[in-house]
Amino acid sequence: MKIRLTSPAKALRIAVPILALAAGLSAGIAKDITLLNVSYDPTRELYDQYNAAFAKYWQGKTGDTVKVDQSHGGSGKQARAIIDGLDADVATLALAADIDALHDKGDLIPADWQKRLPNNSSPYTSTIVFLVRKGNPKGIKDWSDLVKPGIEVITPNPKTSGGARWNYLAAWADALKKNGGDQEKAKAFVAELFKHVPVLDSGARGATITFTERGLGDVLLAWENEAYLSLKEKPDQFEIVTPSLSILAEPPVTVVDKVVDKKGTREVATEYLKYLYSDEGQEIAAKNFYRPSNPETLKKYADKFAKVELVTIDDTFGGWKKAQKEHFADGGVFDQIYQPAGK
Numbered sequence: 001m002k003i004r005l006t007s008p009a010k011a012l013r014i015a016v017p018i019l020a021l022a023a024g025l026s027a028g029i030a031k032d033i034t035l036l037n038v039s040y041d042p043t044r045e046l047y048d049q050y051n052a053a054f055a056k057y058w059q060g061k062t063g064d065t066v067k068v069d070q071s072h073g074g075s076g077k078q079a080r081a082i083i084d085g086l087d088a089d090v091a092t093l094a095l096a097a098d099i100d101a102l103h104d105k106g107d108l109i110p111a112d113w114q115k116r117l118p119n120n121s122s123p124y125t126s127t128i129v130f131l132v133r134k135g136n137p138k139g140i141k142d143w144s145d146l147v148k149p150g151i152e153v154i155t156p157n158p159k160t161s162g163g164a165r166w167n168y169l170a171a172w173a174d175a176l177k178k179n180g181g182d183q184e185k186a187k188a189f190v191a192e193l194f195k196h197v198p199v200l201d202s203g204a205r206g207a208t209i210t211f212t213e214r215g216l217g218d219v220l221l222a223w224e225n226e227a228y229l230s231l232k233e234k235p236d237q238f239e240i241v242t243p244s245l246s247i248l249a250e251p252p253v254t255v256v257d258k259v260v261d262k263k264g265t266r267e268v269a270t271e272y273l274k275y276l277y278s279d280e281g282q283e284i285a286a287k288n289f290y291r292p293s294n295p296e297t298l299k300k301y302a303d304k305f306a307k308v309e310l311v312t313i314d315d316t317f318g319g320w321k322k323a324q325k326e327h328f329a330d331g332g333v334f335d336q337i338y339q340p341a342g343k
Helices: 008-027 042-064 075-083 096-104 142-149 162-178 183-194 204-212 224-233 257-264 264-276 279-287 295-301 313-317 320-328 333-337
Strands: 032-039 063-075 088-092 129-131 219-223 240-242 245-247 253-255 309-311
Touching: 032 042, 032 075, 032 245, 032 264, 042 224, 042 264, 042 279, 063 075, 063 264, 075 088, 075 096, 075 162, 088 096, 088 264, 096 320, 129 162, 129 204, 129 224, 129 245, 142 162, 142 183, 162 183, 162 204, 162 219, 162 245, 162 313, 162 320, 183 313, 183 333, 204 219, 204 224, 219 224, 224 240, 253 264, 257 264, 264 279, 279 295, 313 320, 320 333
Parallel strands: 032 063, 032 088, 245 309
Antiparallel strands: 088 253, 129 219, 129 240
């Protein structure tokens, strides 16, 4: 048998297109991608719906399959878990101070993380309202009613829960307004308020369960979206009271840079957060009782949200860094005023 040898040049001419074809086929193979979204307590229903919508969008755009795992808990505890090594691709927490901690205590994100997305990286907002039992038997209408004799208030622990910190600051802001800006009188009011709190759950969802399922308390201080969800599930048992003044709660989001760079998921994690600002993302937020950041979507759902005077963390408290240090750090105001029930 005669064997014909191929010249190196000819072999190269044959090999190059074959290798190029193979590379092209490889590039065209759809990838399976898993992200971890570490979020605060009441966002379970929101992200269940949003994750499905984003996965459909991303597969249509790229052919890749995206699965998003969720972790939920008190916002402060969730931030601590990420710092301690939980591999979150994205963090969608209750307040900026908890995401700041990812930089300050973990060097996981840049200091200017809040500038990377619109509206200080808050794709939706909320506020704090009261959830009371049907018929409002204790006649609770505003913050001052919470410290009347015999009233039991359910709120989570500000040391671990982002929602609890918004609750605390909303109460403080109302007391400031009613007392001509007197900080000591505001401190005395919030101290009295916490004397009416029989138990501190670690997160907002735990506090909701304490009120709605365990039957403790006369009023739940709640995220607006959490209160509306409870009302939707049990309309014959509860009603919502909107106080005369509350606070603009701005839950922010970020990619966790060191994690996505380690896992190679930066592109899809970034797009996952950007899609929250899309028309579909904003619709899903509104349908889950979050106030959309898009003015047109907010206008469409305006009748679903009560009109209320809202103070801001920046104007009333000098921003989250200042508020966190003064009120919630170890030895801060909350530690000074809080005494567990019965002590």
